[in-house]
Amino acid sequence: DTAVSQTPKYLVTQMGNDKSIKCEQNLGHDTMYWYKQDSKKFLKIMFSYNNKELIINETVPNRFSPKSPDKAHLNLHINSLELGDSAVYFCASSPTGLEQFFGPGTRLTVL
Amino acid sequence: GQQLNQSPQSMFIQEGEDVSMNCTSSSIFNTWLWYKQDPGEGPVLLIALYKAGELTSNGRLTAQFGITRKDSFLNISASIPSDVGIYFCAGQGAGGTSYGKLTFGQGTILTVHP
Numbered sequence: 525d526t527a528v529s530q531t532p533k534y535l536v537t538q539m540g541n542d543k544s545i546k547c548e549q550n551l552g553h554d555t556m557y558w559y560k561q562d563s564k565k566f567l568k569i570m571f572s573y574n575n576k577e578l579i580i581n582e583t584v585p586n587r588f589s590p591k592s593p594d595k596a597h598l599n600l601h602i603n604s605l606e607l608g609d610s611a612v613y614f615c616a617s618s619p620t621g622l623e624q625f626f627g628p629g630t631r632l633t634v635l
Numbered sequence: 636g637q638q639l640n641q642s643p644q645s646m647f648i649q650e651g652e653d654v655s656m657n658c659t660s661s662s663i664f665n666t667w668l669w670y671k672q673d674p675g676e677g678p679v680l681l682i683a684l685y686k687a688g689e690l691t692s693n694g695r696l697t698a699q700f701g702i703t704r705k706d707s708f709l710n711i712s713a714s715i716p717s718d719v720g721i722y723f724c725a726g727q728g729a730g731g732t733s734y735g736k737l738t739f740g741q742g743t744i745l746t747v748h749p
Binding site: 555557568572574580614623624626629 | 666668670672675676677678679680683685721723725727735736737739741742
């Protein structure tokens with residue numbers, strides 16, 4: 525009965541590669557998010573989708589592109605990975621845009 | 636942009652002690668949330684606060700939404716070893732463009748010695 529799930533849990537890849545992280549929520553929420561947590565544990569919002577429409581797009585390189593095939597899924601595709609992209613990426617969902625429920629995270633390591 | 640200043644950065648306490656941490660902002664927030672993150676896991680929502688002055692409890696946890704709307708406090712009473720983790724405050728600012736956009740504090744690392 526997982527609420528917000530992400531795959532993969534760990535992702536190790538070379539610089540320059542393209543990778544995707546998938547997120548699914550079974551809570552029936554309308555809004556989903558992507559956050560980045562850096563090595564100092566600082567959490568910063570990247571994107572937010574409401575009913576498959578982009579509503580928040582923070583200052584994120586164009587190499588990052590979210591895709592929402594339906595309101596239960598929000599995937600994150602990253603092109604031309606760089607060393608600085610190494611971080612933990614969290615997906616979250618919310619029924620109201622206020623209380624947000626996080627997935628378990630994907631630890632991305634770029635070598 | 637909006638920033639939250641969370642303190643202390645870390646705490647080392649004995650089991651059974653009470654814990655207090657707080658978050659302050661230079662701008663007004665409409666909503667305050669407190670999360671806990673265990674190692675290797677995502678943040679888990681502990682308490683949500685929606686009105687200035689609101690005081691809400693969740694078991695041994697009590698949080699308050701400051702009257703000025705620029706701060707919030709989290710207290711943990713009678714700490715136990717499983718309280719160990721990183722506690723984050725998060726707030727949503729006033730204004731339409733802030734809807735759904737949470738700003739997080741830097742986190743408070745809590746260590747509880749048995």
